[in-house]
Amino acid sequence: MRNNNYPNLFLRYLLFIIAVFGFVTMVMIQYTQGDNRLIVLATLIIAFIVIIILIYHLYENYVKPMRSSIEVTKQLANGKYHARTYIQPSGEAQQLSQAINLLAKNLQEMAIQEKMQGSQWKTVIDNMESGLMLIDERGYVHLINRKFKHLFGDQNGTYIGHLYYDVLPQTNIHQVVQETFLYEEKITNSVKIAIDGDAHYIEIVGAPVLTEKNEQNGVVLVFHDITELKRVEEMRKDFVANVSHELKTPITSIRGFAETILEDDFEDKAVAQQFVNIILKESTRLQALIHDLLELSKLEKEEMKLSQKRIDVDDWISGIITIAEQQAEQKSIHFESSIESGISFYGDPDHMQQVLLNLMNNAMSYTKENGEVSLSIRDEANDIVISVRDTGIGIPEEAVQRIFERFYRVDRARSRHTGGTGLGLAIVKHIVEAHNGRIHVESTLNEGSTFIIYIPKKL
Ligand SMILES: Nc1ncnc2c1ncn2[C@@H]1O[C@H](COP(=O)(O)OP(=O)(O)OP(=O)(O)O)[C@@H](O)[C@H]1O
Ligand SMILES: [Mg+2]
Structure with missing residues (x-):
């Protein structure tokens, strides 16, 4: 590193020597005469030149590199790892400059690596599927991740540097922190919070943070959203x-x-x-x-594999229509079908037949005498659209979303009478979804219902 003080310093040395030589010359002129004076003056001039050369050499090869090295070391100490000193052409100064530059290079590489590692950790922590909070031994929050902010809200970043019990109102969390400090072991609890107006169940796991000497110096809290698990658990219980x-x-x-x-x-x-x-x-x-x-x-069962093949609708539907006609006759219901000819789709013929039979069965069961039931199958863009329409009792609006749930029946007494188990539509929905299709219901109470199924034509 070049420093502007160096020439000044050299200039000061020069002035000092000129002053000393000036003084000595004055004294010598006083005490010498003639040839002697000339010889002394010549000797002094030669000595002056030699001293100047010597000092210049010392200055260039030792003082200047030393100063430059000190300057670079100061910069390294301040974390400016890009600083480098001159490499001197020879001597100890060369070795010193080389050693300092090597040190600077290593420090710079280490700093880059550390920075990369730091950002990797940050990326990992921020992209974790669980919320994270790090609390020190005095209860101050040191770190939270993105998922935590999603679960508990950002609150304009008021977590870090605050006491955990000041920023988290949930007493269950306080309890986990306190017990983790007290027992120095993993503590679990759960808390119910609202996210965007929906209730969420959060499992809290507190684990002690231990130093190398096994002394506890904090607690790390991990938050898992277990809402879906709870829902499945509830469903199983039900x-x-x-x-x-x-x-x-x-x-x-x-x-x-x-x-x-x-x-x-x-x-x-x-x-x-x-x-x-x-x-x-x-x-x-x-x-x-x-x-x-x-x-x-x-x-x-996930391993359930559909045996999908190309289904020619004309052949496949004929059996179902015969059954439907018989059923309709028995119940004095007017049955009609409109099948687009020459269409086909990929699917499991037996399971899809089960879907249609279930829907037709429902249409016939929930339609009074002299009512109408109709079946239509048509080709529409990428889908085959199957619709079963009846002029039956209809489904109340609040029940439309629930009829696909297992055992759900609008009128339990009536279903028992018709021998229904309440599982038919749950099975229908499963099969349709296994075909990557969807089912849609339109219904008006006392007027009738239409069940529409869309099945993709290609696999
Ligand atoms: N076409 C329809 N018209 C009116 N209500 C219907 C119709 N289809 C279904 N529902 C209502 O939806 C409920 C669920 O139907 P789902 O087929 O799953 O059961 P189910 O017919 O009672 O019994 P099963 O399992 O034997 O078919 C029925 O109990 C009935 O209340
Ligand atoms: Mg049914």
């Missing part, structure tokens, strides 16, 4: 409760009637026959229920 309930009713009835017949010792044959008929009906219902449950569980 499902088990519903299944038990659904199974209990026919079994109680079967048992009750069987016991009555036994107590009666088959005395009244007519009554016994009536009761046996009820037993038969209830056991058929039980069988249907178990069949549907197994069907659903098969569909839910």
Whole structure:
């Protein structure tokens, strides 16, 4: 590094020497005469020149590089790792400059690496799927990540540098922090918070931060959003409760009637026959229920593979139409079908037939005598559109979203009468979604319903 003081310094040395030599020359002129004076003056001039050359040499080769090195070391100490000193052509000064430049280069590389590592950590921490908060031993927040801000709100960055209990109102979190400090082990708890107006369940895990000497100097809190897990858990609980309930009713009835017949010792044959008929009906219902449950569980297994092939609609639909016509005749319902000819799509023929039978069955069950049921299949852009329309009892608006839930029935008493299990539409939805399709319902109470299915023509 060049420093402007160096020439000044050299100039000062020069002036000092000139002054000394000037003084010595004056003294010598006083005490010498003639030739002697000339010799002394010549000697002094030569000595002056030699001293100047010597000082210049020392200055250039030792003082100047030393100063430059000091300057560079100061800059390195201040973190300016790009600083470099001159490399001297020879001598110890050359070695010193080289050593300092090598040190500067290594420091610069280390700083770059550290910076890269730091930004990598920041990227990892910020892109974690869980919220993170680091609290020191005095309770001050040192670090939070992006997910944390998403869960608990940004609050204009008022977390860092504040006490955790001042910035987090949830007492469950305070408890986790305190217990983690107290027991020096992993502590778990959960908290319910609102995000964009929706309730979310957050699992909090507190873990102690230990130094190399195993002394605790903070707590790291990790927050997992477990809302979806909770929902699935609730659904499973509901499902088990519903299944038990659904199974209990026919079994109680079967048992009750069987016991009555036994107590009666088959005395009244007519009554016994009536009761046996009820037993038969209830056991058929039980069988249907178990069949549907197994069907659903098969569909839910991820390994369930559809055996997809090209389905020619004309051939495939003919069987369904025959069944529908028979059903319609039995119930005195007017049935109509409109099938676009020559169309085809990729799908699992058996499962798709099950979908149509379920929808047709519903249309017939929930339509009164002399009503109308119609089936139409048409080709529309990338989809095959299947729609089943009826002029039946319709579905109340608030129930439309729920009819695909397992065991959901608008009118439980009526469904029981029709022998429905409430699983039909859940199965339908599963199959349609397995085909990457979607199902849509339009319904007006007391006027009728239309179920429309869109199945992509290609795989
Ligand atoms: N076409 C329709 N018209 C009016 N309501 C309907 C229609 N289709 C379905 N629903 C209502 O949706 C509920 C759920 O239908 P879903 O087919 O899943 O069950 P289900 O018909 O009761 O029994 P099953 O499982 O034996 O079919 C029915 O109980 C009924 O209340
Ligand atoms: Mg049904």
